[in-house]
Amino acid sequence: MPALAVEPLTPVAFAPFGDVIAADAARTTYAVNDGTSQRFHALGRVDNDGGTTLLSIFRAQPRMLPFAVRMLERHPRGTQAFVPLSGAPYLVVVAQDPARPPRAFLARGDQGVNFHRGTWHHPLLALERESDFLVVDREGADDNCDEVALAAPWVIATVGGA
């Protein structure tokens, strides 16, 4: 099974797939609330095809390495954001084309992601411990989730190199 290298999650590397939701990814920052807060502005935008946007929480069980990436999914009608609430790192696996090698990113516990609409990605891959994530996505999953089984799986053996 071919191995997938794990890259650090950075806004530039992740740009083809989505946005990184983290203070240090902000292009625009300004003081609000009489100077008592700093706004790291517009880290991501929701694009939900005119549908309703939901705020939900996912409680994800940790995965063990080595982990075999066997499938990907995408939401053709909307962006989807995962923002960690438990402070633990997690893996993000994405692909522009599921027939080509996916890419794997190690997200820090203070980095969320907002997948572009229609971006192929693996479901949540928590590490270390049970982890909660805020999820921002489109109401109505029935017409908004495509799944694909990969022709050949990829294995993530370690995140140590990231």
Added chain:
Amino acid sequence: MPALAVEPLTPVAFAPFGDVIAADAARTTYAVNDGTSQRFHALGRVDNDGGTTLLSIFRAQPRMLPFAVRMLERHPRGTQAFVPLSGAPYLVVVAQDPARPPRAFLARGDQGVNFHRGTWHHPLLALERESDFLVVDREGADDNCDEVALAAPWVIATVGGA
């Protein structure tokens, strides 16, 4: 200066003002991702008057008690969610009518809030330490923020009773 009692944040008590974004506030919960995650579904809905929804981060400085509540604001064109990323408790001050006494809630570090569109509320009141919050709100603040100075301030002396 009249004192404002601090109540625990619960979905029922907060219902007139917005939704509580927390796993234990979920009315609908189901397994996703092949049983590896639990989805606490639709804890809040975004209503942004057809505008664009942004994901931003606020980094809020902690406030000291006693704290005088002297003003409130509202966003007539959209909901606004604050979801704590730093795990610290914080205060939520809201009012249905700024001419009447506001209400103060102590939110746990694992409870976010999503203010209903147009709900009067105080800007973020972090406690204990500098705290990051994910903010989900409407793009374009220029036409979406009313402020009111209270005729007489209210003081929050302690959160100990909550």
